[in-house]
Amino acid sequence: MSSKKFHASQRRDxxxxxxxxxxxxxxxxxxxxxxxxxxxxxxxxxxxxxLGLLARTHGAAILPDSPSAKKFDTIEPSLDRRAILxxxxxxxxxxxxxxxxxxxxxxxxxxxxxVFALAERIKGLPIRVFSTSLPIARHxxxxxxxxxxxGGAVQGSEPSIVxxxxxxxxxxxxxxxxxxxxxxxxxxxxxxxSIEETEIKSAMVLQSKRNIVLMDSSKFGRVSVxxxxxxxxxxxxxxxxxxxxxxxxxxxxxxxxILIASSVVTKMKKEFSNGF
Amino acid sequence: MSSKKFHASQRRDxxxxxxxxxxxxxxxxxxxxxxxxxxxxxxxxxxxxxLGLLARTHGAAILPDSPSAKKFDTIEPSLDRRAILxxxxxxxxxxxxxxxxxxxxxxxxxxxxxVFALAERIKGLPIRVFSTSLPIARHxxxxxxxxxxxGGAVQGSEPSIVxxxxxxxxxxxxxxxxxxxxxxxxxxxxxxxSIEETEIKSAMVLQSKRNIVLMDSSKFGRVSVxxxxxxxxxxxxxxxxxxxxxxxxxxxxxxxxILIASSVVTKMKKEFSNGF
DNA sequence: TGAATATTGTTATATTATGTGAATTAATTG
DNA sequence: CAATTAATTCACATAATATAACAATATTCA
Numbered sequence: 001m002s003s004k005k006f007h008a009s010q011r012r013d014x015x016x017x018x019x020x021x022x023x024x025x026x027x028x029x030x031x032x033x034x035x036x037x038x039x040x041x042x043x044x045x046x047x048x049x050x051l052g053l054l055a056r057t058h059g060a061a062i063l064p065d066s067p068s069a070k071k072f073d074t075i076e077p078s079l080d081r082r083a084i085l086x087x088x089x090x091x092x093x094x095x096x097x098x099x100x101x102x103x104x105x106x107x108x109x110x111x112x113x114x115v116f117a118l119a120e121r122i123k124g125l126p127i128r129v130f131s132t133s134l135p136i137a138r139h140x141x142x143x144x145x146x147x148x149x150x151g152g153a154v155q156g157s158e159p160s161i162v163x164x165x166x167x168x169x170x171x172x173x174x175x176x177x178x179x180x181x182x183x184x185x186x187x188x189x190x191x192x193x194s195i196e197e198t199e200i201k202s203a204m205v206l207q208s209k210r211n212i213v214l215m216d217s218s219k220f221g222r223v224s225v226x227x228x229x230x231x232x233x234x235x236x237x238x239x240x241x242x243x244x245x246x247x248x249x250x251x252x253x254x255x256x257x258i259l260i261a262s263s264v265v266t267k268m269k270k271e272f273s274n275g276f
Numbered sequence: 277m278s279s280k281k282f283h284a285s286q287r288r289d290x291x292x293x294x295x296x297x298x299x300x301x302x303x304x305x306x307x308x309x310x311x312x313x314x315x316x317x318x319x320x321x322x323x324x325x326x327l328g329l330l331a332r333t334h335g336a337a338i339l340p341d342s343p344s345a346k347k348f349d350t351i352e353p354s355l356d357r358r359a360i361l362x363x364x365x366x367x368x369x370x371x372x373x374x375x376x377x378x379x380x381x382x383x384x385x386x387x388x389x390x391v392f393a394l395a396e397r398i399k400g401l402p403i404r405v406f407s408t409s410l411p412i413a414r415h416x417x418x419x420x421x422x423x424x425x426x427g428g429a430v431q432g433s434e435p436s437i438v439x440x441x442x443x444x445x446x447x448x449x450x451x452x453x454x455x456x457x458x459x460x461x462x463x464x465x466x467x468x469x470s471i472e473e474t475e476i477k478s479a480m481v482l483q484s485k486r487n488i489v490l491m492d493s494s495k496f497g498r499v500s501v502x503x504x505x506x507x508x509x510x511x512x513x514x515x516x517x518x519x520x521x522x523x524x525x526x527x528x529x530x531x532x533x534i535l536i537a538s539s540v541v542t543k544m545k546k547e548f549s550n551g552f
Numbered sequence: 553t554g555a556a557t558a559t560t561g562t563t564a565t566a567t568t569a570t571g572t573g574a575a576t577t578a579a580t581t582g
Numbered sequence: 583c584a585a586t587t588a589a590t591t592c593a594c595a596t597a598a599t600a601t602a603a604c605a606a607t608a609t610t611c612a
Contacts, residue, residue: 008559024286027599037561042600058568059599060283134417138410141435149437151427151445159417161425169427284569303589313571318590334578334589 006034012044016088019054019063026060052120053091089216089240090117092261096238097179097214101127105176108204109136111160111197112181114214130173132166132200134159148173155196162196167203178208180234182215184222185243187250189231191224198226210235217241231256282310288320295330295339302336365492365516366393368537372514373455373490377403381452384480385412387436387473388457390490406449408442408476410435424449431472438472443479454484456510458491460498461519463526465507467500474502486511493517507532 006014011034018025018033027045031038045061048054055064064087094117101107101122109115109131119136122129123143130148131137135158140147152166180201184191190213192198205211211234220243231254238259242248251258282290287310294301294309303321307314321337324330331340370393377383377398385391385407395412398405399419406424407413411434416423428442456477460467466489468474481487487510496519507530514535518524527534 024283026283038599039562039601040560043560057283057285060285062285134410134414137430138414138435141410141430142433147430147435149425149427149430151425151442154413154417154423154425157418159414159423166427314589315572315591316570319570 005036008044011036011041012048015041015044015048015061016053019061020088024060024062051091053087086216086218087117089261090114092240093214093216093238094118094121096259096261097212098122100177100210100212100236101125102176103127106130106174108173108175108178108208109133110178110180110201110204111136111156111158112183112214113158114216115179115181118179118214130175132161132204134161156194160197160200162194162200166200170200170203170207173207175204175208177210177212178204180205180211180213180228182213182228183219184224185215185220185247186223187246188227190228190234191222192226192228193224195226198228201228205229205233212236212238214238217243220244220247230254281312284320287312287317288324291317291320291324291337292329295337300336300338365537366390368516369490369492369514370394370397372535372537373488374398376453376486376488376512377401378452379403382406382450384449384451384454384484385409386454386456386477386480387412387432387434388459388490389434390492391455391457394455394490406451408437408480410437432470436473436476438470438476442476446476446479446483449483451480451484453486453488454480456481456487456489456504458489458495458504460495460500461491461523462497462499463522464503466504466510467498468502468504469500471502474504477504481505481509488512488514490514493519496520496523506530 054061106128111133150166150169152161152163182190236257330337382404387409426442426445428437428439458466512533516537
């Protein structure tokens with residue numbers, strides 16, 4: 001038979017794919033599938049756990065925020081179920097986003113599960129963070145990061161600060177980069193389904209030197225209630241699939257740089273060019 | 277026969293799923309379902325009970341006590357841990373606190389697990405809430421309550437808003453009641469171990485018509501870093517045990533009303549006098 | 553190419569999970 | 583209230599899985 005040996009990244013992809021499909025993978029399962037030793041698979045599990053892409057248990061690996069993954073310590077509030085669905089894409093997008101940040105910058109983090117994925121990876125970096133999202137602020141605050149929030153009303157299923165007071169507070173800040181989460185992308189701009197949150201996002205965009213939209217491809221072509229911004233205010237879009245042609249053309253015409261994150265999991269051992 | 281053995285995490289998921297569906301699961305039920313020994317299921321029950329995801333009785337497991345730990349949702353570890361410890365007392369204290377509130381009031385909620393217990397019981401009531409605590413704001417916001425927060429820096433293991441900006445924001449509000457959590461009670465006042473949080477608490481006290489301190493008896497006689505307030509500004513103390521004599525005398529001399537919550541679980545089916 | 557480095561495989565040694573039956577505790581009933 | 587039954591805990595044996603250390607192999611880069 002064809003003795004198929006895979007590379008580390010291929011194995012890890014297979015692990016994550018199986019995991020997403022079945023919700024649980026065992027060491028012997030994958031070892032046989034990849035025709036490799038169990039030790040290697042265990043090391044892969046370790047690696048992926050380090051990145052937060054799975055949780056290890058005795059004998060198996062499971063999705064990181066399923067209830068039984070919370071052994072003793074880490075009771076993390078999961079944003080919601082749909083966050084783990086595109087987890088890999090979000091992780092890849094967050095990785096690229098991370099590389100846009102430089103030490104000692106002040107960055108703004110908007111609402112959304114993809115932005116949350118970035119927040120998770122930001123922990124411990126020497127930057128200042130401003131966020132309207134309660135889960136993000138809480139997560140980073142607990143990790144000891146420097147986080148600031150605007151005042152205002154709390155709203156939404158991923159609770160965030162909205163309202164006139166929040167916008168007023170926001171106007172007193174200035175950010176090096178804003179990372180914006182959106183729920184739709186059409187030919188005339190980025191959209192979101194909450195009017196209140198849209199107002200905040202728009203205000204955030206105006207206070208930033210650079211604006212980077214993070215979104216996964218499921219949102220291409222979707223028009224929601226309210227427009228956040230025209231393309232001209234957005235400097236970069238990070239996603240994991242090339243947008244379809246009409247959108248791509250509009251984006252490029254407006255000068256939006258587009259980064260496509262590959263969801264292949266690699267070591268990333270090398271230092272980033274940005275000094276982290 | 278296809279006798280498939282499940283992994284621990286799968287069994288625990290099945291337990292929780294059955295529990296949610298039926299409200300009650302027995303050991304033999306699950307043991308047969310999982311084709312495993314009863315001992316193993318008992319150990320699973322222990323494990324899940326530890327996390328507050330179920331409650332054990334003789335012969336079965338049922339949904340956990342109404343307060344806290346509902347699902348794998350909103351509660352962060354440090355908070356959760358402490359909350360589970362004196363859960364009974366906190367629940368009782370929160371119950372008394374609830375009776376101090378009247379419809380359509382504006383109340384301020386400070387930081388702390390006892391105050392969190394109150395927040396949990398407040399859900400759905402027709403009041404406006406102001407809070408500096410991120411977990412509380414998130415919890416209530418997600419439940420659809422009207423919540424407002426001050427802007428400022430995020431800090432602490434139960435993250436909350438602190439700093440000059442927060443105090444400035446706070447000064448623009450006025451509350452019917454503030455519920456304050458403290459970490460110490462000595463003869464000259466209430467104490468807390470975070471200087472930043474103390475400043476916020478003090479400011480909160482000044483903006484309220486009535487100030488109610490919530491604390492459990494473990495904090496009697498403990499002096500922490502910084503004083504929040506003298507007794508004279510505090511109208512009421514709700515706890516679950518009578519304070520020792522020197523403290524009691526000081527409190528009474530300053531006109532602080534003292535409510536002792538009985539941690540005996542009563543029916544509480546009757547309407548409260550305050551209209552809820 | 554060859555040295556340096558990283559990855560993988562193998563073994564022996566912990567650690568953890570599970571199953572069994574006796575001892576203990578809690579509920580039930582006459 | 584004792585006697586009975588059911589449920590639980592305890593202690594230990596066994597099996598499954600994880601870890602650590604080292605050897606072997608592959609990969610990278612000068």
